Amino acid sequence: MGALLVVAQIAITLAVLCNTVSIVAHAIAQIDRPAGFDTRDTS
Amino acid sequence: MAVAGLSQEFNVASAQRGDLGYLRGLPGVAAATITTGEPLTNNGTSTGLTHSADLTGTAVQTSEISLDEEGLHTLDVALVAGRNFRADEITSDTGGPQRGSAIIVTESLAHALFPDGHALGATIYEYANQPLTIIGITRDFMGPQLGGPAYHVCIVPQLPTTFGFYHLLVRALPGRRDAVIRNAQRHIASAHPDAGVGFTHTLADSQRQFTAAGRNMAFFLSAVTALMLAVCCLGLFGLTAFNVSSRTKQIGVRRAVGARKRDIVTYFLSESAVILGSGALLGTVLALALGQWLSDHYGEPRLDLACVLAGIVTLCAIGQVAAWHPARRAASVPPSIATRTV
Numbered sequence: 475m476g477a478l479l480v481v482a483q484i485a486i487t488l489a490v491l492c493n494t495v496s497i498v499a500h501a502i503a504q505i506d507r508p509a510g511f512d513t514r515d516t517s
Numbered sequence: 518m519a520v521a522g523l524s525q526e527f528n529v530a531s532a533q534r535g536d537l538g539y540l541r542g543l544p545g546v547a548a549a550t551i552t553t554g555e556p557l558t559n560n561g562t563s564t565g566l567t568h569s570a571d572l573t574g575t576a577v578q579t580s581e582i583s584l585d586e587e588g589l590h591t592l593d594v595a596l597v598a599g600r601n602f603r604a605d606e607i608t609s610d611t612g613g614p615q616r617g618s619a620i621i622v623t624e625s626l627a628h629a630l631f632p633d634g635h636a637l638g639a640t641i642y643e644y645a646n647q648p649l650t651i652i653g654i655t656r657d658f659m660g661p662q663l664g665g666p667a668y669h670v671c672i673v674p675q676l677p678t679t680f681g682f683y684h685l686l687v688r689a690l691p692g693r694r695d696a697v698i699r700n701a702q703r704h705i706a707s708a709h710p711d712a713g714v715g716f717t718h719t720l721a722d723s724q725r726q727f728t729a730a731g732r733n734m735a736f737f738l739s740a741v742t743a744l745m746l747a748v749c750c751l752g753l754f755g756l757t758a759f760n761v762s763s764r765t766k767q768i769g770v771r772r773a774v775g776a777r778k779r780d781i782v783t784y785f786l787s788e789s790a791v792i793l794g795s796g797a798l799l800g801t802v803l804a805l806a807l808g809q810w811l812s813d814h815y816g817e818p819r820l821d822l823a824c825v826l827a828g829i830v831t832l833c834a835i836g837q838v839a840a841w842h843p844a845r846r847a848a849s850v851p852p853s854i855a856t857r858t859v
Contacts, residue, residue, distance in 0.1 A: 488828050
């Protein structure tokens with residue numbers, strides 16, 4: 475019984491882990507794209 | 518800077534003329550223009566463009582901004598082909614979506630519409646009766662819409678007058694920004710007693726806001742996942758420790774009949790490997806289902822199989838490390854335990 479619960483826990487963790495890595499990698503890639511024009515603060 | 522008319526009498530066209538006249542004469546201003554959507558704000562219009570008048574075929578999604586002939590100069594975006602709008606091409610959008618026939622597109626959008634590279638001078642359609650001619654191509658820059666294809670931007674030669682609402686876009690000379698903002702804010706606010714004038718901000722502010730949202734999301738998502746991973750290891754650790762303590766006598770017997778310490782460690786580690794393996798198998802199915810659901814409902818990119826593989830390897834490695842400690846404790850059970858009755 476205990477082993478089954480741990481199996482379920484591992485399965486859910488893996489599902490979330492994979493999707494997080496994918497989403498975060500995509501988000502970081504989007505953030506790092508250049509805006510295409512000068513956004514430096516020149517005060 | 519946003520200006521929104523608050524009364525019926527507010528004359529947008531004359532307000533715009535007045536604002537532009539003032540801003541272009543203000544010392545420290547390199548260029549000024551009026552637009553519907555500020556870049557990098559995630560606030561703006563998006564549209565679809567197609568090749569044919571009957572609108573068959575897939576529409577290419579793009580954000581759309583209206584600028585006058587000073588627009589490109591203000592954004593400091595260079596043309597790579599074609600030409601800029603002429604002053605006489607700038608129309609008012611009063612009376613519905615009467616669009617001028619000339620448009621300027623970014624390189625990315627031009628390539629998406631015409632992969633063979635014949636975008637300049639070509640005709641495309643936004644509405645069935647509305648042919649648009651591409652007169653210029655600029656290098657890529659981000660439009661107002663940041664989700665989806667951020668570099669797809671289509672510029673129409675218009676002054677936004679229909680909704681009594683417009684944004685003023687100003688480029689200051691180096692070192693003059695703060696003074697320009699102060700003067701412009703004060704003048705524009707007092708020039709329109711019957712309009713609401715929004716606070717002035719810089720493109721860098723908008724960019725920071727947009728990237729901060731993404732960074733925060735990435736940080737919290739990673740933190741929560743790391744916590745889940747830790748709890749998962751704790752679960753495996755607890756299960757192995759429980760198994761070890763409830764099988765102490767059995768371990769003693771195995772040791773007494775000749776099992777080496779490493780045989781005991783291997784025994785518990787292979788048990789946790791079986792648990793991790795079944796979890797990984799079930800988890801892969803769950804991960805793919807979750808990924809499918811996320812890309813269907815939230816437009817996330819499809820889950821990469823390499824991600825799943827990396828996840829399995831990471832989880833199994835960390836899981837085995839978690840099970841290793843109680844397994845080592847099991848190996849130190851002395852064979853003499855076998856002779857005891859409790």
